[in-house]
Amino acid sequence: MVFKFFVLTIAIMALVTSKSYASDSIPLKDFCVAINDTNSHVFVNGRFCKNPEHVTADDFFTSGLNMPGNALNQFGVTVVAANAYTLPGINTLGISLARIDYPPYGLNAPHTNPRESEVLVILEGMLYVGFVTSTSAPNVKNRLFSKILHPGDVFVFPMGLIHFQLNAGKTKAIAFAAFSSQLPGLNIIPNALFGSHPSINDDILAKAFQVDKKVVDYIQSEFERDNF
Incomplete structure (x- = not known):
């Protein structure tokens, strides 16, 4: 069952790709595998490009999303990401993916991802999620859009808006997020302010x-x- 939901996540990420260029620039070559080599002569969107002759299938591969990642905040939420730093072949493609694990009542605190829109699909547990519109939105400024999500449910967070996820259940919750940027960025509001x-x-x-x-x-x- 979990595998089916994971396949659904990948399909959703593919849909996000069609909109990804709203944040990351359109690539002008087939790929630009990121490499930490200052002697390289091509520098694209913040990363050096590996010589295409040295690129292998492993550059487009990563693993570990079957297990919880590292702590994201003091509320116990953990994240493991597939982005331009952990998956070099994703560089310049305008997409990325993350697994998010929430302990019982764990909170992914109000935050923004400044360079992307996000699609979240829940695989396990129950999440209360939502986002708040900006003050410039006509007739709906600071309006909260929220839902309770169950396995198989999908929710979208528009680019740059403050959003959150709370594990509303007594058991752990797992979700996958697809982003329209290779490096979405993260700004946790309470952490930034206090x-x-x-x-x-x-x-x-x-x-x-x-x-x-x-x-x-x-x-x-x-x-x-x-x-x-």
Whole structure:
């Protein structure tokens, strides 16, 4: 059953490809396998290109998405990604993929992926997901769109908008995300605001959130302690 859902994920990623060029530029060659070699003479979209004569099938292959990845945040969510850093052959193709694991009640905190739109498919468990529109959206500014997802369900997060996922069940949840960028980027909102280095002035945050500075100082200290 899990394999069927994984196949569904790959199919969804293929659909995303048709829209991927909205964020990453259109490649002008068949491929540009990324290589960490400063002596290379071709530099495309942030990565050097491997000599095509030295490219092998392994450059277009990665594994490990059958297992949980590394911790994403202090809420226990883990991610393993197939992007331009972990899968060199994906460089310049404008797509990437990630497996996301959520412990019971685990939260992928409100965040943005500045360079992509995202398609999320849930394989196991139950997720409460949503995104918030921008303040410039006519008649719907800061509107929340949210759903409860079950295995086989799919949800889309538009490019650049704040979104989140919460494991709403008592068991673990697993999802795969397809992105319309080879390197989507990640900006976790609470971490950016309260865990920046150096810290944002607490007067600014207190005024922005309409709370006492002591509240801001406490939250900042929590992020310093967690070292996120």
